[in-house]
Amino acid sequence: MTALSLATPTTGNVPRRDDWQARVARAFSRAAPRYAERARAQRIMAESLLSRLPECAERVLDLGCGPGEMAASLAERFGSSCTVVGLDLAPGMLEVAYRTHGNAVRWLCGDAAALPLEDTSQELVVSNLAIQWCPDLDAVLAELRRVLRPGGRALINTLGPGTLAEVGRAWSRPGQPTGLLSFRDAAHHRGAAWAAGFRRLDCREHALRFHYPDLTAVMASIKGVGAQTSRPGGQLTRADLARAAHRYEAMREPEGLPVTYRLLTLELDA
Secondary structure (H helix, E strand, O other), X not given: OEOOOOOOOOOOOOOOXXXXXXXXXXXXXHHHHHHHHHOHHHHHHHHHHHOOOOOOOOEEEEEOOOOOHHHHHHHHHHOOOOEEEEEEOOHHHHHHHHHHHHHHOEEEEOEOOEOOOOOOOEXXXXXXXXXXXXXXHHHHHHHHHHHEEEEEEEEEXXXXXXXXXXXXXXXXXXXXXOOOOOOOOXXXXXXXXXXXXXXXXXXXXXXXXXXEOOHHHHHHHHHOOOOOOOOOOOEOOHHHHHHHHHHHHOOOEOOEEEEEEEEEEEEEEO
16 A cells, blocks of 8 residues: 655655646546545535536536536536536546546546637636646636636635645654645635736635545545555555554544545636
8 A cells, every 4th residue: 555645746856747747647547437436525515616607608618527527517507509628637537527428528638737728718617626736826827817708707616724634644654744735725826816817706715524434435535536646665554554543533523534625615707
């Protein structure tokens, strides 16, 4: 078993961007076949975006579409007069999306920081729990602003500091990083949105807590949605596993072992 590794390459001796993209794409491609059945938390968090959708739209981008569940829902909601693009960095996710949902959506492999789309080509962008994986938030929001038409809108769910805090505590070791993503706070997202040229921004933050029966289920819920990549030399011993399980058990609540997500929901007008 490999060590938990969710770190974003933002500082120090880090992989090149292409290397990091390849690692993330491989992790999510591996997770693709079982993503939908393990993505209960992600599906629930998507509801905060779906409740904010406009009445109609003609050109829609689902950024970080994964296996395509939300993109297919958008295509159904807006009807045949709407062109929906489902874009993801992981080819494996797009293969599952196409097999499951067919060509009602235009499936496209691409990088959120360099979108393969024309300027002002989209009326609406929806993104659920994808941009936290992008090292360069400024570039991502600048790209969204570029592809949105004047008056267009972006609805984004991402994660803030405090997400997976219980997982971090369970796996922490003295003098060693936990491997968790360095989640960016609301102020960081506001600054990036203004710098990108969005004319209006609404950012709301709230916590959601999910419960699982044991550590194995906790880790499956994370690994099963691609949020785990190998770290060279990071092999875990039985003692490591036992220590993490013991620490997590100390946090057990009546409903089970808790996993907290700090959800940031952004509404951006171009």
